Every structure is written in C-alpha cells, then in structure tokens.
Amino acid sequence: MDSSGPRIARSLASLLSRGTWVASLVIAAGLLLGWAGKATAGSVTTTAGILLVVLLPIIRVVTVLGYFRTAGERKFMAWCIAVLAIIAVSVVAGLNES
Amino acid sequence: MTLALGAQLFSISLLSSLLGGVLGMASGIFIVPLLVGLLSLDIRTAITASIISVVACSCGGAGAALRAGLVNIRLAVVLEVATTLGALSGVLVFGLVPQSGLYGLFAAILVLSAYQMLQPRRELAEHDVSASHPWAAFDGAYPDGPDGRRVPYRVERLPLGMGLMYGAGLVSALLGIGSGVLKIPAMDTALRLPIKVSTATSTFMIGVTGVASAGAYMARGLVAPLIAGPVVLGSVLGAALGAHLMLRLSSERLRIFFVAVLVLLALEMLIKAFGIDLRAVLHG
Numbered sequence: 001m002d003s004s005g006p007r008i009a010r011s012l013a014s015l016l017s018r019g020t021w022v023a024s025l026v027i028a029a030g031l032l033l034g035w036a037g038k039a040t041a042g043s044v045t046t047t048a049g050i051l052l053v054v055l056l057p058i059i060r061v062v063t064v065l066g067y068f069r070t071a072g073e074r075k076f077m078a079w080c081i082a083v084l085a086i087i088a089v090s091v092v093a094g095l096n097e098s
Numbered sequence: 099m100t101l102a103l104g105a106q107l108f109s110i111s112l113l114s115s116l117l118g119g120v121l122g123m124a125s126g127i128f129i130v131p132l133l134v135g136l137l138s139l140d141i142r143t144a145i146t147a148s149i150i151s152v153v154a155c156s157c158g159g160a161g162a163a164l165r166a167g168l169v170n171i172r173l174a175v176v177l178e179v180a181t182t183l184g185a186l187s188g189v190l191v192f193g194l195v196p197q198s199g200l201y202g203l204f205a206a207i208l209v210l211s212a213y214q215m216l217q218p219r220r221e222l223a224e225h226d227v228s229a230s231h232p233w234a235a236f237d238g239a240y241p242d243g244p245d246g247r248r249v250p251y252r253v254e255r256l257p258l259g260m261g262l263m264y265g266a267g268l269v270s271a272l273l274g275i276g277s278g279v280l281k282i283p284a285m286d287t288a289l290r291l292p293i294k295v296s297t298a299t300s301t302f303m304i305g306v307t308g309v310a311s312a313g314a315y316m317a318r319g320l321v322a323p324l325i326a327g328p329v330v331l332g333s334v335l336g337a338a339l340g341a342h343l344m345l346r347l348s349s350e351r352l353r354i355f356f357v358a359v360l361v362l363l364a365l366e367m368l369i370k371a372f373g374i375d376l377r378a379v380l381h382g
Contacts (some may be wrong), residue, residue: 008171009164016305017161020154024334027327034324035101046327053154053330054312057305060157064175075235079175086182087310090189094314097193 008067012060019059023052058087104328106137111151111332119340120352124276124304125333126152127211131204131363134370139325141200141370142192145274146315147326149308151333152276156305158334159341160298166241168298170291173236173253177299178306180260184267185310192272192311201371204273208364211279212357232256240295251292259288271311276304 027049034042065080110132111125118125126148133144163169195203236253262284266277278300285296315321 006167009167009169012171013161013164016157016164020158020161020334023154024331027330031104031324031327031331035104043323046323050150050316050321050323050326050330053150053157054309054316056157057153057309061175061178061306064171076172076175079179083175083178083182083306086179086186087306087313090182090186090310091313091317093186093189094317097318 008064012063015063016056016060019052019056023049023056025049026052058084061087103137104324107133107147107325107328108332110136111329112336113332115151115155115333115336116340116343117336117352117356119337120343124152124155124278125336126273126275127208127279128359128363129329129333130274131208131366133329135363135366141197142320143322143325145200145272146312146320147322147329148274149270149312149315150321150326151330152270152274153305153308153312154330154334155337156276156301156303156308158337160302160305162341163298163301166298168240168294169302170236170238170253170295170299171302173238173289174299174303176236176256177260177263178303180263181267181270181303181307182310184264184269185271185307186267186314187264188268188271189311189314192315195272198371198373200272201367203269205364205367205371207269207273207275207279208360208367212360212364214279214282215353215357215360238295240292242292242294249292251295252290254290255288259284262288267307267310270304270307274311276300276308278304 027046030042030044030046030049032042033045036042061080061083065077065084068074068076068080111129114128114132115125118128129148129151130141130144133139133147134141160169231252231254233253233256236256237251238253239248239250241247242249262280266280266284269275269280270277281300281303282296285291285300286293289296291299312321
C-alpha cells in the first residue's frame with residue numbers, strides 16, 4: 001500500500017505553492033525593471049525567476065528522496081536518484097550543444 | 099522587449115491558462131499555437147517558453163492535489179523515470195526535427211486532444227484490491243464523497259504505463275506541453291487508476307518531466323527570458339483563476355467551444371507543416 005503520509009504531502013504542497021508564487025514575483029520584478037529602463041538588471045532578475053521555476057521540481061525530488069531515506073525505503077530512493085540523474089544528463093547534453 | 103509585446107504575451111497566456119483551467123487541462127497545447135499564430139513567434143521560441151510555464155503551472159496546481167491526499171507519490175516517482183527518459187530523448191532530437199515536423203506533430207496532438215475531449219472519462223470497473231499482484235507497493239487509497247471516505251485502489255500493468263509515459267515525456271519535450279493527452283490514457287486505461295488520483299498524480303509529475311527538457315533548453319540558451327517571463331506569469335495567474343472558475347461554471351458548452359478551437363489550431367499547424375503561407379494565399 002502507498003503509505004506516503006500526509007506530512008510529506010503537506011511539506012511538498014507548501015514548497016511547490018509558495019515556491020511558484022515567489023518565482024512569479026521575482027519574474028514580475030524583473031519585467032518591471034526591464035520596462036523601467038534597467039535592461040540588464042531586468043533580464044538578470046527575470047532569468048533568476050525562471051531558474052527558480054526550474055529548480056522547484058528538482059528540490060521536490062530531493063525532498064521526496066530525503067523522505068524515503070528516513071523511511072528506509074531503498075528501492076524508492078533509487079528511483080528518485082535515477083530521476084535526478086536523468087535530469088542532470090539532460091542539462092549536460094544541453095550544455096554540450098550550446 | 100516592448101511593453102506592448104509583453105502585455106500581448108501575458109494576455110494570450112492568461113486566457114489560454116484560464117480557459118484550460120476551467121476544463122481541468124494544461125494550457126501549453128493552446129499557448130504554443132496561439133503565440134505562433136497571433137504573434138508570429140518562431141515555434142521553437144514558443145515551445146521553450148511554454149515548457150517553463152508548464153513547469154510553473156504544475157508546481158502551482160500540485161499543491162491543492164497534494165493537500166487533498168490524491169497524489170500517489172511512490173507511483174509518480176517511478177513513472178517520472180519513464181517521462182524524464184522520454185524528455186531526454188526529446189531534447190536530443192529537438193534540434194534535428196524540422197519545423198514542418200514539429201507543426202505536423204502538434205496538429206496530430208491537437209486532433210487527438212479534441213477527440214479525447216469529446217469522450218467523457220469513465221471510471222473503470224472496481225477491482226479486487228485484496229488480491230495479490232506484482233505492483234502492490236504502489237496501491238493506495240484516496241478520499242472520496244462528502245464524508246471523505248478512503249477508497250482503496252490498486253495499480254495494474256505498470257510496464258505498459260511506463261511505456262506510454264516515455265512517449266508522453268518525449269512529446270512534452272518536443273512540443274513544450276504537459277502531454278496530458280498521452281498521460282490520461284496511460285493512467286486511466288493502462289494503470290487503471292481512479293480519475294481523481296490519475297489527474298492529481300499527472301499534475302504532480304508534469305513539473306519534473308518538464309524540467310528534464312526545460313533545464314536542457316536553458317543550458318542551450320534556447321529560452322528567451324523576456325518572452326518566457328510574461329508567458330509564465332500569465333499562465334500561473336490564469337491557472338489559479340481557472341481552477342476557481344471550474345467549480346462555478348458548467349463546462350459542457352465550453353467543452354464544445356474548445357473542441358472547435360482545437361480543430362482550428364490543428365488546421366493552422368497543418369497548414370504551416372505544409373509550408374503554406376495563408377496570408378499570401380488570401381492576398382492573391
């Protein structure tokens with residue numbers, strides 16, 4: 001039976017919801033800076049907000065990995081590590097082609 | 099980027115996400131064709147902006163699903179291995195697929211989505227949750243009805259589900275969409291999950307699937323921050339408003355309207371796939 005408890009679900013819910021709004025606010029601040037004539041600062045801030053969006057699911061997988069580690073569930077830890085490894089390979093593939 | 103272009107990107111994404119949210123579906127499938135058709139954006143620029151917004155909307159939407167106790171986290175992690183592998187494959191071939199191929203694939207997915215929208219999802223017959231089976235570690239229970247009674251369910255045919263999820267990840271990376279059109283048959287029909295669990299787990303997974311391609315596109319320098327920024331903002335806001343509206347509106351008329359929109363967008367993509375310049379044809 002899937003016994004992934006409500007505690008981990010609540011932690012993840014809070015991480016993802018709050019993280020999304022924080023990232024959105026950073027992006028909005030970046031766009032406003034750009035439109036106010038501060039092009040470089042605007043672009044850097046907007047990119048930082050987008051990077052936050054991309055980091056959120058990765059932090060989520062790391063959080064789930066920590067949960068399975070605490071619960072001593074090695075098989076599910078291995079699945080989490082596999083997901084992180086595939087994402088890393090994908091980013092490296094992107095860097096090599098840039 | 100001008101304020102006017104930013105406002106247009108924001109409005110198109112907000113509207114797509116708002117209306118998509120009312121129907122309980124992701125908005126990437128509307129955003130890409132609308133950005134290409136209305137703003138004449140390059141399809142790859144639209145796709146890479148859309149995949150960032152897909153990740154953001156998944157993160158924003160997963161919170162409610164998690165709090166409601168509908169997400170099967172164990173199953174999601176295992177299926178994410180298949181979807182991220184599919185996304186990695188998509189990343190590797192993204193630059194090799196010609197634009198006409200992307201337009202053609204998009205047209206096919208739009209038609210499939212329109213067909214799926216006309217077919218109401220039905221719960222499959224209940225099965226014996228006590229019988230032993232190879233995927234028992236993924237079985238779960240979800241709250242249902244006004245009293246929140248927990249209904250047990252079991253997971254079936256995991257290898258078939260993972261195969262379909264690989265395809266969903268591949269299409270997600272190639273087209274910048276959440277690929278719900280492929281995930282729904284995988285979860286409803288192959289894994290035989292209850293609709294609520296299937297929808298919630300799919301929303302939860304889309305973010306991780308999207309990151310496998312979004313991260314690569316960012317590393318490759320294909321994401322234009324000043325295009326993606328307003329698209330993300332519009333999408334996140336639209337999805338949040340759409341989820342509230344969904345509870346108040348009857349979606350049946352909207353469903354028919356959306357089928358028509360999907361077919362029109364499919365035609366637009368098909369015309370582009372064949373390299374026909376409709377404006378030139380219309381102006382003789």
